[in-house]
Amino acid sequence: MTEPATAPLRARERARAELMSELLAAARARLEAEGSAALSLRAVARDLGMASSAVYRYVPSRDALLTLLIIEAYDAVGQVAEQAAADAREIGPAQAWLAVARAVRRWALDQPYSFELIYGTPVRGYRAPDDTVQSALRLWQVIIGLLMEAGGDGILDPAGPDFDPAGRMAPEAYASAGFTDPSTVPDDVARTAIRSATLFTSLVGAISVELFGHLHRVAEDYARFFDVTIATAAAGVGLRISLD
Amino acid sequence: MTEPATAPLRARERARAELMSELLAAARARLEAEGSAALSLRAVARDLGMASSAVYRYVPSRDALLTLLIIEAYDAVGQVAEQAAADAREIGPAQAWLAVARAVRRWALDQPYSFELIYGTPVRGYRAPDDTVQSALRLWQVIIGLLMEAGGDGILDPAGPDFDPAGRMAPEAYASAGFTDPSTVPDDVARTAIRSATLFTSLVGAISVELFGHLHRVAEDYARFFDVTIATAAAGVGLRISLD
DNA sequence: CCAGAACTGCGAGCACTGCTCTTGTTCTCG
DNA sequence: CGAGAACAAGAGCAGTGCTCGCAGTTCTGG
Known part of the structure; x- marks a missing residue:
């Protein structure tokens, strides 16, 4: 209600953007620590405290996640x-x-x-x-x-x-x-x-x-x-x- | 009975050496075809028609197999x-x-x-x-x-x-x-x-x-x-x- | 010659992976 | 308010490396 036109769907979008960046940060941390071969989507999900299947709402696949890191x-x-x-x-x-x-x-x-x-x-x-x-x-x-x-x-x-x-x-x-x-x-x-x-x-x-x-x-x-x-x-x- | 002293234990050893080279050949074939990341010990075992656990009698680990290929x-x-x-x-x-x-x-x-x-x-x-x-x-x-x-x-x-x-x-x-x-x-x-x-x-x-x-x-x-x-x-x- | 040791293979099982599908919940917007 | 989209969770599938116990085989030494 505070923002007009362009902003109405911000709540969700902001949550999404935030989670996305957390996700990337966690993934990068694991990458730096253990290398790309050991980067597992499930582990990243655990780091974020969410189910692995939920991560797929944000990233279509492990390779796509790697692409972002690349x-x-x-x-x-x-x-x-x-x-x-x-x-x-x-x-x-x-x-x-x-x-x-x-x-x-x-x-x-x-x-x-x-x-x-x-x-x-x-x-x-x-x-x-x-x-x-x-x-x-x-x-x-x-x-x-x-x-x-x-x-x-x-x-x-x-x-x-x-x-x-x-x-x-x-x-x-x-x-x-x-x-x-x-x-x-x-x-x-x-x-x-x-x-x-x-x-x-x-x-x-x-x-x-x-x-x-x-x-x-x-x-x-x-x-x-x-x-x-x-x-x-x-x-x-x-x-x-x-x-x- | 045919061979003296040095040869008696050949039967087993020869079989072992033979299987070992088959194993390496199969592993190399999979490597050339799909890359080292996709080289799976189980797949090699299937190629040879044996159980994956049996392969471990010949190679201590997947990494050791890779070392041989290296x-x-x-x-x-x-x-x-x-x-x-x-x-x-x-x-x-x-x-x-x-x-x-x-x-x-x-x-x-x-x-x-x-x-x-x-x-x-x-x-x-x-x-x-x-x-x-x-x-x-x-x-x-x-x-x-x-x-x-x-x-x-x-x-x-x-x-x-x-x-x-x-x-x-x-x-x-x-x-x-x-x-x-x-x-x-x-x-x-x-x-x-x-x-x-x-x-x-x-x-x-x-x-x-x-x-x-x-x-x-x-x-x-x-x-x-x-x-x-x-x-x-x-x-x-x-x-x-x-x-x- | 034959008993015991060494070797060989198999199947089940554990913990892990990527990914999918179903179910239920929450948010958003007309 | 209520329909529908977005979200999260869990179970499940197929695959992985690797271990362990059980069975057969082969070799070896007395």
Whole structure:
């Protein structure tokens, strides 16, 4: 009675929204604690003190719940990268990339199960719905931004092979940059796209390898090894990072 | 009566060994078909026409069965790498590395679930027993061998940062090369070790990123992108690969 | 040769999972 | 107020890993 028109059905909706966020919080807690494989809908229901069947009023399936957590994770890592890039604006794109990479690694080490959720083995039978790509793109855009800036500064001098500039990336990759017709994409933009993918790969690779235990008894100082790996890959695309 | 001394208990042992290999074959088949998460001991038992409880006479747990498959997978990928390196002996270490990387990628694409099993998210609650490291090392040794060869040829001219040569790798890493005292490891060997880790990281990273769907709508020609990524990383450690 | 030990397989059962369906309750809105 | 939507709970199904007791088989040593 207090609110007109738009508000009448708020009571229930608010309860729903509240429970939904509690549900997500509980799910995230279990995820961080035990990993995605052990995330059980029944356990989350118990945490909330409700029957497991009731949870299905809010989430259509366990996979859907995971999808929500995946989006959260993509956003979290994207936000971390954006923040790191913003903080490092003055030290130049090469050192900024190192800062971003370190921040992402830090995030991954702090919440390994969230990292696994998005960059590890995909959940079986799971195909990423389009809801996730928007969030997944945030990290990419940070990388591309840094490369564009470096290109503008004339810093880029790749040590690796110089790539065919056109036709190697998917058209959608350019669409987000505003190029509706792939044939109009300038060569340097195309090159930037490929290079960004290489940087992305080295970042995910370096963290995965460390987090999944493949450096066990191989490297000793993981942080240092990470820096070296990132710097090496960056050098390949023309970003010269100086370490310490 | 036919065989003396050593052979009398063969009947049982042979049956056991035979069933064990059938069991592994069935498990591998299910793994390749549906992935490690869906690998159920009961299903394997059904495939063999025996009760699930009987399987526990041969394998102590599901995780132990996975461990066996993990070792098989490590050996398979190691064997693939060794073969590729042997076949490419004449084209020089740089191009040989490209050939090895391509062969490993091919293997991963052909049996993605096996790749995931060893280089994807580790199975929850699972800690690799020492049985696996021996097999896991085979791929490393191929990489190190190629780098040593390249170092001997004087090809290496890293574009990336020049690493501190000593103290960065774990002592065990050198032990396998015969250096019991890490302080006696020559600088160039230490550098080779770090570089091998970088190459390894780029290889695993490039395959993971492709296989786990992160290039979806980003790259178009995955094989080409893979080559570029490998060549870029290789350039960072001084291996100059030329792509056709 | 044959008794006892070791090995092998089976079925039932426990606790857990995702998910569905039915029943009953509560809220909302015309 | 009263119809209908939204909600919560419980039972139940099919599946999982794993354990235990019971039965048969095979090997081994006296």
